[in-house]
Amino acid sequence: MKILKKVKENSFCIVIAVAYILMFVLKPDMGVTSMKNSAYYIKEMLMIMPVIFVLTALLDTWIAKEKITKYLGKESKVNGIILSFVLGSISAGPIYAAFPMCVMLHKKGASVRNLVIILSSWAVIKVPMLLNEVKFLGMKFMAIRWVLTVIAIVVFSWVTAKIVKDEDIVQKEEKTNGLTLNKEFCMGCTMCSRNYPEIFGMQGKKAYVKSFDFEIDRERLSQTIMACPVQAIHYNE
């Protein structure tokens, strides 16, 4: 069973490996070319990926998000728009990692428009990614695309706020008691299993809640919940 599960988890990887084996058997020269093509991208990736990850983690750590989130309400106007752009541009992780945070911001009163700005800038205008874009496509290309994208987001976030009202955003109040961890948002960063290994463990690439029968250290738990970069952990009394 365990092997089957592993195969299922890595099916994509296996398909690619099989395709390469077939290619090397049938058309060895094309196999060599494919390897050469891949090698170029792997080299580029290894040169840039460590920097991007470290830079993103540092930005994410040092910019006080709690302060920013206070100014995102409906009456926030231009300040709110700018802060939303900043928040989206400096945060770590893929776009779906922004969903739980935006839901929380909406509950705290952030406007629909600012939610759209955060999600969109989270997706397209990451600072480390802009640097990467300059490298491969040039400064002029990046700068023009950045300006146009910012203008586009300002416009269509306004349109979205006209179409979508606060009530349209579902307020699901699922009061599951106790400790829950939303695996779909987990990025496998292992923060929780490091902070509170008695309760959280890692299963493959995702974190899970262990079964435990001791009193939870509230202080430690709330620190662990805060430390989760995608806010996938929830605790209700």
Next chain:
Amino acid sequence: MDIFTAAMWIGTTVFLLFSLKKDKSKTLKALKMAFSMGKGMLGSILSIIFLIGLILTILPPENIAKFVGSQSLFIATVGAAAFGTITLIPAFIAFPLVGTLVDAGVSIVPSVAFLTTLTMVGVVTFPLEKREFGFKFTATRNGLSFLFAIIIAMVMGVIV
């Protein structure tokens, strides 16, 4: 290593040293987080790179450029934008890939449309987004992002 990559390494190292000096434990935590996230993604990233290597052998960039060039610009752009919505590759692989394609002669208008929808519109993440924000919000945001991706691309085609 080109000057630009070197500058990024130096800048990040300086930032890192500064951060370590200011708060060592916080910085180490951030680094561990970055490392685990990278490790978790590495397998799928490598698979994607090997897939790209394979596709570029079967369909050399010059042929892709010829094919895209033979379509009308509008259709090529909408097609590239649509392709971007269903593709799941991290941006830091997308940039060198698009760089290769542009060097081979692919017009920048479809390239920009692809880059923008790739990150901003998500068909794969649509169900997840819908569950968190509701259908109306998700459909509006993704729909408008798609539309504006094409507008951005068209405007860039005029400027660059």
